[in-house]
Amino acid sequence: MNASGFVRRFAALLRKEVHQMLRDRSNLAVGLLLPAMLILLFGYGLSFDVKNAPVAVVMEDGSPTARQVLDGLQGSVYLSPVWMKSMPEAEARLRAGEVDGIVRVPMDFSRRLAMGDARIQLVLNGVDSNTANTLEGYVGGAVGKWAQGLADRAGGKAAGGAGVDVVQRMWFNEAGISTWYLVPGLIALVLTLIGAFLTSLLIAREWERGTLESLFVTPVRPLEVVLAKLTPYLFVGAIDIALCLLAARFLFDVPIRGSLPVIVAVSLLYLAVSLLLGLFISGKTRNQFQASQLALLTSYMPALMLSGFVFDLRNVPVAIQVVSHLLPATHFMGLVKTLFLSGNHWPTILKSAGILSLYVVVLIHATRATLRKTLD
Template sequence: MSGSHTSESGFSTRLVALTRKETRQMLRDRSNLVVGLVLPVVLILLFGYGLSFDVKDARVTVVLEDSSPTARNVVSGLQGSPYLAPSWVTSMAEAARMIRAGQTDAILRVPIDFSRRLAAGDAQLQLLLNGVDSNTASTMEGYVAGALAIPTQQLADQAGNKPTAAPNITIVQRTWFNEAGESTWYLVPGLLVLVMTLIGAFLTSLLVAREWERGTLESLFVTPVRPLELVLAKLAPYVVIGGIDLIMCLLAAKYLFHVPMRGSLPVIIVSSLLYLMVSLSLGLFISAATRNQFAASQMALLTSFMPAMMLSGFVFDLRNVPVVIQIISQVLPATHFMGLIKTLFLAGNYWPDILRDCAILALYAVVLIGLTRRSLRKKLD
């Protein structure tokens, strides 16, 4: 019995000692604490408060070709809807410019003969939806129909028992930029962003950290190699790999998923390579700053792929999230590239957006390369 008791006592002592040792080691490794404690909190807050499939304050532009009181009364229901934010123009050309620029989500056209046809009992309204975001487009169709149903019912009540006077308003719906209503057209350009982010940030996030851990980077400090040359040399092979992946993504989008490419192919390629440089530079900066492969991989996950998937507008309409999340999303380079690539694929070349977003991506690339260069100065800690 005494031997058995001694064995159990020794087991307990060793277990307690090892547990204390592992606990101290865990507390010293901050990257483990970030993954184990901070990441769940971030995910809870993001999914709970920051992400929503609801559509609020959806922008609908009303083209009043018929400005009669009857026509205004019919579309007045849009102003009473908490889900719609109507604006008013008198020209279809102006409304078309707004939808191409991404300044509105739908156009409700009131034709010039609306009042006359309504009096005859058969009137039509034209609803044009921006199909670049297929989820928002399908939701808006129901919102607009619901908002117009109230004044239409009021007109029917006013007609009383006169069947010939009861109004019949038909909404003729059409989706621009995604006529087939295919969700694939909406998702595949976004997948291009995720692929560029994944191969960019993760491939380079381990490069410098691996050399720091192996001690091979110190040997470069005694050579004439300059930090900028080292940065560019490390980026060059992965630009080639990223370019190959980009070609595969474009071929798959065109021939496997049949997504239209309405924008210029050279513009799509140049903007994609520009974003690839941003992703590669971000991964290299993380690698140079952390000097630890595990910490670098986790940091790359938290700062690149996850934000690109959840906060760039890949699935969720960013206008429906809290203002703080909207501000954070605008800081992310993936957000600017996501909107740009979807516009290029589905809507075509809209140069104000192209020049603005490409300038932002170029600025990110220059800043990140500069920060990485500073992190690789010839100085040992």
């Protein structure tokens, strides 16, 4: 008798919980859609492989022998040679981040090869130390393959070297320290996290408590509400920016080669984007639990996995690249790394700052629309 009563009570409670779960679509989406998204994202979207990396090739020695040395760069799925006329042109492309490295064949290459002491210069962009080290291996392997073929044709003499050395030089991260690459990206992650989560509960909390309706009978306009909620957290975020910069410089010894006022300005601009995104989510959901979930799914996780923080976005499928470039974190991530390690590259600064400013304008209008003086 007691067993049958337990079964009836349990069945009734189970039906209630199932119906409640089916009605709560946000929880159901997290439980079913989030794992599927993570599986697809990690399986197809994340890659530590380096493929089709653009490499500038400067042939100061135009002899057939010199060109044969770099035949291994042609047709490779890992390298995409971009032929340049001069070293200054190639260096400009490297500073702009348009190529990941420079392969330079000096004008005395053929003469020194005949003496068994030829050299090829390899300049790498050390902002991404993982990509730089991988490229060094690819280029060295291509030259080594040619050298081995030359040695085989010569009857095994100078096998494995053929008197050709690849002289490597790292730009922007001379020591090849991964911390220099990761810490600027961590600043972007910190601003994303604190920005979205600081404000994602503000409007939703007032909707749940019923205090927001009292503002509807006042002359206060939605834009004024948005700006009033945004401003205090900009000051809090500014303190966090200062802490991040102090830690980067004095704890992790990361060089700051760009202008410090520019770094602070663009960081505040990105912080405003993150705060406004949190406010928009809060105003749209009107529920604190849903707002916190959406803030995590739409801000921190994409910034962590799709912004170029860990790996080069050029190595992921085109669809993932398109999605990543719609994220404000992607533009700030590349900009802050450039400012820290490369310096003031104004075309990059103006382009990224312009995109972030556009996000600010769009999110202000979108958030204001969630605060219309109407009751649903």
